[in-house]
Amino acid sequence: xxxxxxxxxxxxxxxxxxxxxxxxxxxxxxxxxxxxxxxxxxxxxxxxxxxxxxxxxxxxxxxxxxxxxxxxxxxxxxxxxxxxxxxxxxxxxxxxxxxxxxxxxxxxxxxxxxxxxxxxxxxxxxxxxxxxxxxxxxxxxxxxxxxxxxxxxxxxxxxxxxxxxxxxxxxxxxxxxxxxxxxxxxxxxxxxxxxxxxxxxxxxxxxxxxxxxxxxxxxxxxxxxxxxxxxxxxxxxxxxxxxxxxxxxxxxxxxxxxxxxxxxxxxxxxxxxxxxxxxxxxxxxxxxxxxxxxxxxxxxxxxxxxxxxxxxxxxxxxxxxxxxxxxxxxxxxxxxxxxxxxxxxxxxxxxxxxxxxxxxxxxxxxxxxxxxxxxxxxxxxxxxxxxxxxxxxxxxxxxxxxxxxxxxxxxxxxxxxxxxxxxxxxxxxxxxxxxxxxxxxxxxxxxxxxxxxxxxxxxxxxxxxxxxxxxxxxxxxxxx
Amino acid sequence: xxxxxxxxxxxxxxxxxxxxxxxxxxxxxxxxxxxxxxxxxxxxxxxxxxxxxxxxxxxxxxxxxxxxxxxxxxxxxxxxxxxxxxxxxxxxxxxxxxxxxxxxxxxxxxxxxxxxxxxxxxxxxxxxxxxxxxxxxxxxxxxxxxxxxxxxxxxxxxxxxxxxxxxxxxxxxxxxxxxxxxxxxxxxxxxxxxxxxxxxxxxxxxxxxxxxxxxxxxxxxxxxxxxxxxxxxxxxxxxxxxxxxxxxxxxxxxxxxxxxxxxxxxxxxxxxxxxxxxxxxxxxxxxxxxxxxxxxxxxxxxxxxxxxxxxxxxxxxxxxxxxxxxxxxxxxxxxxxxxxxxxxxxxxxxxxxxxxxxxxxxxxxxxxxxxxxxxxxxxxxxxxxxxxxxxxxxxxxxxxxxxxxxxxxxxxxxxxxxxxxxxxxxxxxxxxxxxxxxxxxxxxxxxxxxxxxxxxxxxxxxxxxxxxxxxxxxxxxxxxxxxxxxxxx
Numbered sequence: 001x002x003x004x005x006x007x008x009x010x011x012x013x014x015x016x017x018x019x020x021x022x023x024x025x026x027x028x029x030x031x032x033x034x035x036x037x038x039x040x041x042x043x044x045x046x047x048x049x050x051x052x053x054x055x056x057x058x059x060x061x062x063x064x065x066x067x068x069x070x071x072x073x074x075x076x077x078x079x080x081x082x083x084x085x086x087x088x089x090x091x092x093x094x095x096x097x098x099x100x101x102x103x104x105x106x107x108x109x110x111x112x113x114x115x116x117x118x119x120x121x122x123x124x125x126x127x128x129x130x131x132x133x134x135x136x137x138x139x140x141x142x143x144x145x146x147x148x149x150x151x152x153x154x155x156x157x158x159x160x161x162x163x164x165x166x167x168x169x170x171x172x173x174x175x176x177x178x179x180x181x182x183x184x185x186x187x188x189x190x191x192x193x194x195x196x197x198x199x200x201x202x203x204x205x206x207x208x209x210x211x212x213x214x215x216x217x218x219x220x221x222x223x224x225x226x227x228x229x230x231x232x233x234x235x236x237x238x239x240x241x242x243x244x245x246x247x248x249x250x251x252x253x254x255x256x257x258x259x260x261x262x263x264x265x266x267x268x269x270x271x272x273x274x275x276x277x278x279x280x281x282x283x284x285x286x287x288x289x290x291x292x293x294x295x296x297x298x299x300x301x302x303x304x305x306x307x308x309x310x311x312x313x314x315x316x317x318x319x320x321x322x323x324x325x326x327x328x329x330x331x332x333x334x335x336x337x338x339x340x341x342x343x344x345x346x347x348x349x350x351x352x353x354x355x356x357x358x359x360x361x362x363x364x365x366x367x368x369x370x371x372x373x374x375x376x377x378x379x380x381x382x383x384x385x386x387x388x389x390x391x392x393x394x395x396x397x398x399x400x401x402x403x404x405x406x407x408x409x410x411x412x413x414x415x416x417x418x419x420x421x422x423x424x425x426x427x428x429x430x431x432x433x434x435x436x437x438x439x440x441x442x443x444x445x446x447x448x449x450x451x452x453x454x455x456x457x458x459x460x461x462x463x464x465x466x467x468x469x470x471x472x473x474x475x476x477x478x479x480x
Numbered sequence: 481x482x483x484x485x486x487x488x489x490x491x492x493x494x495x496x497x498x499x500x501x502x503x504x505x506x507x508x509x510x511x512x513x514x515x516x517x518x519x520x521x522x523x524x525x526x527x528x529x530x531x532x533x534x535x536x537x538x539x540x541x542x543x544x545x546x547x548x549x550x551x552x553x554x555x556x557x558x559x560x561x562x563x564x565x566x567x568x569x570x571x572x573x574x575x576x577x578x579x580x581x582x583x584x585x586x587x588x589x590x591x592x593x594x595x596x597x598x599x600x601x602x603x604x605x606x607x608x609x610x611x612x613x614x615x616x617x618x619x620x621x622x623x624x625x626x627x628x629x630x631x632x633x634x635x636x637x638x639x640x641x642x643x644x645x646x647x648x649x650x651x652x653x654x655x656x657x658x659x660x661x662x663x664x665x666x667x668x669x670x671x672x673x674x675x676x677x678x679x680x681x682x683x684x685x686x687x688x689x690x691x692x693x694x695x696x697x698x699x700x701x702x703x704x705x706x707x708x709x710x711x712x713x714x715x716x717x718x719x720x721x722x723x724x725x726x727x728x729x730x731x732x733x734x735x736x737x738x739x740x741x742x743x744x745x746x747x748x749x750x751x752x753x754x755x756x757x758x759x760x761x762x763x764x765x766x767x768x769x770x771x772x773x774x775x776x777x778x779x780x781x782x783x784x785x786x787x788x789x790x791x792x793x794x795x796x797x798x799x800x801x802x803x804x805x806x807x808x809x810x811x812x813x814x815x816x817x818x819x820x821x822x823x824x825x826x827x828x829x830x831x832x833x834x835x836x837x838x839x840x841x842x843x844x845x846x847x848x849x850x851x852x853x854x855x856x857x858x859x860x861x862x863x864x865x866x867x868x869x870x871x872x873x874x875x876x877x878x879x880x881x882x883x884x885x886x887x888x889x890x891x892x893x894x895x896x897x898x899x900x901x902x903x904x905x906x907x908x909x910x911x912x913x914x915x916x917x918x919x920x921x922x923x924x925x926x927x928x929x930x931x932x933x934x935x936x937x938x939x940x941x942x943x944x945x946x947x948x949x950x951x952x953x954x955x956x957x958x959x960x961x962x963x964x965x966x967x968x969x
Contacts, residue, residue, distance in 0.1 A: 039585050043806040045578065045686035046565045046587055048719050078802050080849070082826055089805035144822075146810065275849035277858060280690035280799055282720050 003204040003242070005235045006212055007170050008126075008162035009227075011177060012197040013187045014133060014153055015058045021132045021154035022049030022092065022282075028149070029193050033138075036149040043087035048281050051076075055154035056285065058186045059099055059130045060295055062156060065184045065302065068103030068128060070292060074285040080275040084146050085135040093131035093157075095276040099287070100128035105160070105180070106304050107172035115319050120304065123173050126159040150194070156186075162201065162212065167232035174198060174224050176303070183300045183328045191223050198227050203248070204238045213238075214248040218255050219265065226257035233260060300328055314344035323352040329366050333373055340377030343384060350376050350397065358401045370404030371397075379407040392416050392464050419465045422474065425458075428466060429474045432457035443479055451475060485510040486647035487966050490704040493650060494552035497544065504537035504544075504555030508599060511557050515602070515648045518969045523623045524633075524643035526562045527570050528602035533557060536599040543597065553711055554597025559652035561640045562603040563610055564695065565684035566590045569600065573686050574618035575608045577807045577814045577833030587684020588719065589653065589695055589712040596711045601649050604639030608835045609804065610655055610688040612636050613663060613907045616898050617837045624894070625668060626967040627933055631891040634664030634907075640698045641668035646969055651708050652698045657688050658792055659886075659911025661696045662923035666886035666936020669925045669965065671957075672698045673705040673950075674911075676943045677918035678723035680709075681716030687803040689796035690721070692915040701963055702924060702954045706730035709946060728947050737951035740773035744879035747778050748785030749910050754888045761927035761935045762885045765956060769883070772955065779875045779882065784868045784913035789905060791868065792912045794848050794861035801845030807833065840901065865916050872917040876942050881952045884910050886923040886936035910938060920946050924953050925962035934962075 020027050023040035039047040056074065063070050077095035103125040111118035135151035137144050158177065164170050178189045178196060189196040198221045203213035218234055221227040233255065238248055253262040301309075303325050310321040310331075324334050334351050338344035355371060358364075379400065383393045388411055399410045411417055419425060432454045433440045442450030451472075458471045485493065485507055496502045512530055519525050540555035549555075560566055563573050565583040567590070572578045590600065607617035615638025616622040623638045625631040626646040633642040637654030641664035644652055654661040656674035665672025674696040685695055697708035710730045716722045745766060750759055770776045809815035809829030816828035834842070848857040875882065887907055897904045914921040919940055926937035937956070941949030957963055 042811055044565075044583070044585070044812070045563075045571055045573065045581070045806075046583075046682075046684040048683050050718055050720050080802050080805060082805065082808065084808075084810050084822060087806065087811065089808055090802050273851040275802070275846065275851070275854075277798060277802070277849050277854070280721075281687075 001243075002207045003239050004207045004209075005165050005231075006162045006203050006205065007164040007166075007231060008201040009158075009160045009164070009170060009173060010199045010201070011158040011160075011174065013062075013156045013158060013181055013189060014195040015055050015156060016185065016187050017052055017054045017058065017154055019052055019054075020152040021052050021055050021130070022152060025152070027153045031149055033145070033147040034149060037151075041087065041148055041152045049092060049279075051282060051285065052154065055130060056099070056287075057295060058154070059128065059156050060287065060292065061184050061299065062181060062186045063100030063103065063128055064292070064295060064299055065180050066100070066103040066105060066125060066128070068100035068125065070287055071097055071099050071101060072287055073097065074099045074287055076279040076282040076284075077276045078279045079131075081272055083134070084144070085137050085151070087135065087148060087151055091131055091134065092279055092282070094129035098127040098129035102126075103128070105173055105177050106302070107169065107176045108304065109168055109172055115317070117318050121169070123163050123169070124161040126161050128156055128158045131155050131157060162203075167228045167235065170200060170231050171224060171228040174227055178224070179303050179326055183303065197222065200227065200231050200234075202231060202234045202238070204235060204242065214250050216248065216250070217252040218262065219252055220254050220256070223257060226255065229257065229260060230255035230262065233262060237262070306331055314338060314348070316345060316348050320348045320352045323356065324348065327366070333366060336373035337376035337380075340373055341380040343380045346380045346384070347376050350379065354394065354397045355401075358398070362401075369401070371401050375400050375404075375406060382407050382411060386418060386420075386467065387411065388416055388418055389464060389468060392418070416465065418467045419462055420467050420470060422470065425466060425470055425474050426478070428458045428461050429454065429471060429478055431461065433475075433478060440479060451479075486514050487700065488650065489701045490556050490650040490699060490707055491552070491701065493556060494707075497555045498549070498552075504540040504599065505534060507555060508533050508537040508557055508601070511601060511649050514646070518626075518646050519648060521624060521629055521969065522626055522642050522646045522648070523621060524604055524639040524646060524648060525559075526572055526574060526603045526605050526620055526639070529569055529600075532569075533599050533601050540597050540599065550595070550597035552707060553593065555599065556651060557599045557601035557649050558593055558708070559602050559604050559640060559643050559649040560590070560600060561606050561637050561652065561654045563606060563655055563686045564589060564653055565686075566600050570603055571686065572603065572620075573609045574606045574620055575833065575835065575838070576619040577830075579619065579814065581812055583684075585684065588681035588716045590684060592712050592714075598651075598711065602643075604637070604643055604652060606639055607636035607660075608838050609686065609800070610636040610657055610660055610693075611800070611837050611841055613659070613904050614892070614894075614897065615639060615664070616894065617835055619835055622894055625891045626969055627669060628891060628931075630893055631933070632667070632894055634667035634887070634891065636660040636664075637672075637698065638664045641665050641670055641672065644668070644670045644698050644700060645967060647966065650700065651704060653695055653708075653712070654698050655685055655688075655693055655695050656911075656915065657692045657694075657796060658915050659908040661698060662911050662921055662936065662938060663887045663908060665698055665923040666938075667891040667934065669928075669934025669936075669962070669967075670698060670700060671702055671705045671922065671924050671953075671963065672696065673709060673922045673946070674914065674920065675709060675713065675946055676723070676920045677915070678721055679713050679725075679920075679944060679946065681714075681719040681722045683716055683718040687799075689799040690803060691799060692792075692796055694915070702922070702950055702957045703731060703734060705922070706734055706950045713946075723944065725944055730947055730950055733947035734951055734954045737948060739769075739952070739955055740775065741769070741880040741952055742775045742777065742878060743769055743952070744777050744779035744875055744882040746781045746785070746875075746882055746884055748781055749884040751785075753906065753909070754885060755890060755929075757929045758885050758888065758890065758935050762883070762937055765926045765937045766883055768956060768959065777879060779879065781871055781875060781913065783864065783871050784916075787864050788868060788913035788916055789909060791861045791864045791916060793844065793905065794857050795865060795916075797841045797845030798848040798858050799845065801842045801849065804834075804838070804842055809833070837901070868913055869917040872913070872919060872940075876919075880942070881949055882940040884938045884940070886910060886938040890929050890931075890933035890935060914940050919943060920949050922949055922953050924957055925965075926956070926960070927962060928965075
């Protein structure tokens with residue numbers, strides 16, 4: 001029997017706020033244990049939560065980027081359960097009235113090749129709500145220690161509809177979601193720092209069946225490729241279970257990315273009663289149109305919207321756009337260079353190839369690059385106007401990257417201007433013909449390719465400065 | 481010297497401090513001496529940082545000598561119910577769970593009082609985590625009523641009421657979730673004010689029931705209660721439920737606001753269960769206001785009378801079950817020595833750390849919130865709460881304040897009701913609905929039973945109209961001398 005997988009994701013994203021969600025203490029990572037604490041974080045007797053507006057701004061920004069409906073009232077609930085990483089033994093969360101409802105994440109599936117755009121889909125979201133993160137347990141041989149530095153960090157839970165059908169779709173969803181969150185300034189989404197965490201609900205059903213199968217929750221998917229691998233593994237496992245006449249049990253499984261295996265953590269029978277109720281310490285917050293009107297102008301252009309614009313407006317090849325759009329900074333850099341040079345494609349080529357290569361080799365961030373959009377524009381103009389050849393331009397680029405000098409200054413200083421002096425060119429061509437009579441004879445005998453040897457020798461003799469078009473004309477004239 | 485200061489009002493003491501007739505050190509020494517003399521019998525205090533209080537008194541005297549006194553509370557000792565955080569002092573909530581806990585921070589009210597120059601003077605006994613009406617639920621033993629040491633002082637702010645009544649300290653802070661300031665004030669013959677919910681910050685008040693808890697003032701006179709309220713009221717950015725409003729000068733309002741007022745008398749608050757002597761004393765007080773030219777109207781609060789106790793014990797216990805979850809033996813507080821794993825730390829620490837009434841309410845509240853019961857209990861209770869609030873709002877549209885008994889019974893014998901939680905709960909029958917409606921309420925002395933036990937008159941006001949409510953209370957107090965009577969200890 002053929003089965004179809006049905007996948008829904010629950011993604012937790014830590015918001016990048018200066019302070020914690022309900023107190024003034026700084027939020028942060030990698031600090032000495034229990035230093036980012038205060039009476040509120042530690043749940044001392046009498047401490048009370050006060051909402052961090054920045055956290056609400058960020059989740060509203062996320063909701064608007066993802067086309068969610070923003071609830072007019074933001075209400076807080078307590079989720080009650082005992083665990084040592086939870087200082088109050090309840091978590092402030094949103095139960096029945098999430099701040100963001102619905103919405104979609106546009107994804108791109110892998111295309112037939114790197115150079116061809118893949119299929120696009122919009123994966124519907126159920127909801128996004130805001131809650132507070134918990135602390136961290138560090139287990140020793142005979143005891144466990146709790147670090148509350150992470151406790152109280154604003155955490156967004158994004159729940160998708162069960163609307164994905166392959167590990168590739170889930171991978172694309174998470175990739176697109178991460179890009180949107182990073183570009184919106186909402187989170188850095190560093191999975192190693194726990195800023196983005198993902199659980200997957202997976203079921204399978206016979207193709208054509210509309211009822212959902214029994215779902216298994218997969219936890220501990222702590223890298224985006226583990227999400228893909230873990231889901232693929234779970235689908236295979238379920239198909240094998242059903243194929244051998246077994247039944248799927250509703251349970252939570254733990255996926256180990258290192259071994260590629262999963263094991264059961266708990267079954268449904270142990271499910272918790274969280275005794276949710278509205279938090280009496282916090283007032284509901286009204287989110288009116290005026291609030292949204294302040295946030296809307298700050299929203300970044302969505303990645304795929306920008307990609308479509310680059311394809312249409314600048315007529316860029318798909319491959320270049322897919323390098324430019326995942327980074328807002330790189331996209332802005334390109335757009336500035338395109339505007340200054342008037343040659344978007346040439347600018348895009350320099351940026352996606354040479355600039356990216358040099359940045360990577362030097363280990364430098366774009367922001368710290370000495371090459372700015374004006375440098376790219378200057379270089380493009382020199383090539384377009386024939387002042388230097390493309391080959392010389394490569395050399396000029398490396399020099400620009402190293403020194404931050406403008407292209408024309410480098411060309412001037414190094415004397416790299418293309419030679420258009422016909423007397424000089426004729427001498428180089430004559431010398432080349434004399435040096436390679438075999439090639440000269442070959443061309444005269446009708447071998448068009450033989451001319452390349454002559455032209456190559458001229459370029460070498462001129463150290464690349466000879467104008468290739470003029471060399472071609474002169475060689476043909478002299479060999480006619 | 482010292483004896484002369486006992487039982488003076490804070491207002492009188494402030495005048496003497498200002499006039500240089502007494503020093504803050506003398507005043508604190510007088511309070512310490514009185515505490516030394518009587519608290520072995522009254523047991524109002526859980527602890528008292530004598531050296532800290534004297535040091536603060538010296539600092540106050542130095543300020544005054546330098547012409548930098550901070551106002552009428554500078555140099556006045558104020559006792560704290562042991563549920564409000566003072567940095568460096570124990571915060572036990574009269575529970576074994578927090579027996580050794582010292583607060584590393586100040587509550588907002590503490591910061592405000594320190595800024596006003598008041599001297600934190602001791603930690604006052606209470607029912608464990610403010611759950612109770614007699615102060616018998618304290619892990620450290622009960623407080624006695626100064627008027628009859630075989631009787632309870634009321635609760636849960638029993639220590640705060642008894643300390644004032646016994647002359648150990650002129651002012652105290654209490655907290656009131658269902659009557660915990662007003663009822664002990666009534667039973668001890670002093671003034672107890674529960675402000676409107678949201679007027680005083682709850683930051684640093686160990687929570688019992690967040691939507692009902694409110695810090696309030698306990699004192700010999702209405703003027704003193706107003707003085708202390710003025711120092712602690714006002715919006716606090718650390719408490720999301722604190723109300724953004726200007727704080728009026730309550731003492732100036734007392735002088736300025738004169739009747740006659742329109743006063744409502746809820747007929748349901750005079751029914752079965754009301755001690756006849758209390759009923760008679762309260763009716764006399766009502767007659768006083770009528771003779772002053774006030775319009776007295778009988779009003780009806782049928783929902784409050786019928787459902788307040790039930791609604792309260794659903795909402796308060798639900799919130800308490802969640803609020804007290806933090807006492808788990810992990811970060812601070814009692815941790816069982818018998819525990820060998822995480823579950824043991826939770827179960828055994830809480831089993832050993834909490835007393836029976838606290839456990840009873842946690843279990844009840846946990847049940848109230850549990851899946852399948854939430855709608856029937858908690859949600860329904862919240863709806864009825866709204867109806868009760870609406871009922872009060874409607875009645876207060878035509879009345880400036882309401883008059884009723886504070887407690888249906890005078891101080892009862894220690895141990896008399898301990899075995900019967902329901903009977904104990906009923907002592908709050910006239911006060912609880914005021915918390916549900918979030919309104920200000922005050923209890924003032926209005927007489928004594930034949931046996932010499934104090935009787936309290938409750939006045940209920942409009943939201944955030946403490947100034948009006950205090951003025952109505954002041955009119956009665958000015959014409960009577962109940963507040964000048966003190967127990968012989």
